[in-house]
Amino acid sequence: MRSALLLFFFGIVFCPYVTAKEYALIAHPNTPPLNLKQIRAIYLKKLSRIDNIALVPLNLGAKDPLRQRFERHILHMSFQRLKSYWSQQHYLGHRPPLSMKSQQSLLSFVKHVEGAIAYIDACNIDNGVQVLYRWSD
């Protein structure tokens, strides 16, 4: 009985960690290390170059669940706030990051284009990219 209770307790405590999915921010191997505030600034197009490398942030489609997680966890902005932000930027002559349909496209782009940055499921990472940051739900 005692071991059954212990098992139940540990299950409750650790289950979210066991099942939590992991995500990663990836960049072209030549990109210098970036902290989360810099990544946020890059995705808001407030920072466009670093060490004279033009930065190319990439998004998944607007309704992709991973994009929504990225916007919530890394950009700390709601979908509505981002919409208003990009409308204001349109008036200032700035465009939002490029969007791609699949993680495979993002991965391929990041491998081949210097300065490219994207987010993917951690299980899709391969050796051709640099991992900047990992997070989970």
Add this chain to the structure above:
Amino acid sequence: MPLKTLIRRVLLSLSLLIVSPLYPESGYTLGKGLQIGSLPVYVGGYFSIDYRNRDDEQRYRIDDIALLSYGGNDTLSYMLELEYKEFYVQTRDARDTTVARDTHLYIERLYLDYNINEHYRLRVGKYNSPIGFWNLMHINVLRETTSNPVASHILYPMFTTGANLTYSTFYNVAWQADLIVQHGKAIDNGYNNYAMNRHAGVGVTYGDEDFTCKISGGYFRKTKRYNNRDIYYALVAAKYETDTYVLQTELGSQRSGSETTVPYAGYLQGAYSLTQRHIGIVRFEAYRNNTLDESDRFIVLGYTYRPLYPVALKSEYQWHTRYRGNQFLLSVSVLF
């Protein structure tokens, strides 16, 4: 080309941009402009109509009809904004109804940006003076209320024709410094709150995620028609923004020689998103203008409905301490 034909064509182009979201295959999203083919060139625009009711007067106005075009690459880019301002204004009072039309197509912005390196950018042409927050986002559809705070148009020139050198750096926080220079005649000087031929200003901005503050100061010289008067200004501004509310304040002063022309002009505004589409706004304003021997303190209470972000239906009521200052405003504005 006759003016009427030109206006008809501009209006037709704008209406095409507005209805094109009905056809998703066009790839157009309202409020984000339209790319010209596969070129790095975008077009968009905005318009606004408004209504004002005071104790003794009613005004109906087609205020802005504007066309934007911008584009370029990482190094060189441009911005062009053409605008009909106060295109149609009908005013009614107890005695009369008057109609005024301004069919001049103004150049509101026209500039080239050259990104020298990751820290420096040079802008040349006519641009919004980078002073405070309101002045950079002053079009109806993007601001929170139909009215503009008095501090945003009595202290400094809203537009500058010349050069703007910007230095920016970012690590954990953002720092930006602006240098503004105008020496000579402005592009479309009639479309500015001050007719001037010189302007020199500096500004420093600090930003950390949701908080930004800015301090600006400078000098400008009014044109000969206004006796080449030299005017000095200073402005401090701060903004705190979250997903649900925005707090913003600006406070400034203006001097000319030994005279303090505007001892103070400022506002404090809070905007709260009740839901994604409904926004409540409250703004407190106060100013003293010695040139006009005028002062006022007032409260603005507003409500904005945005069925989509680039479409705004706004209402507001203003309670003034100044005699007959109270007014009610309504507006509809769209960014496309």
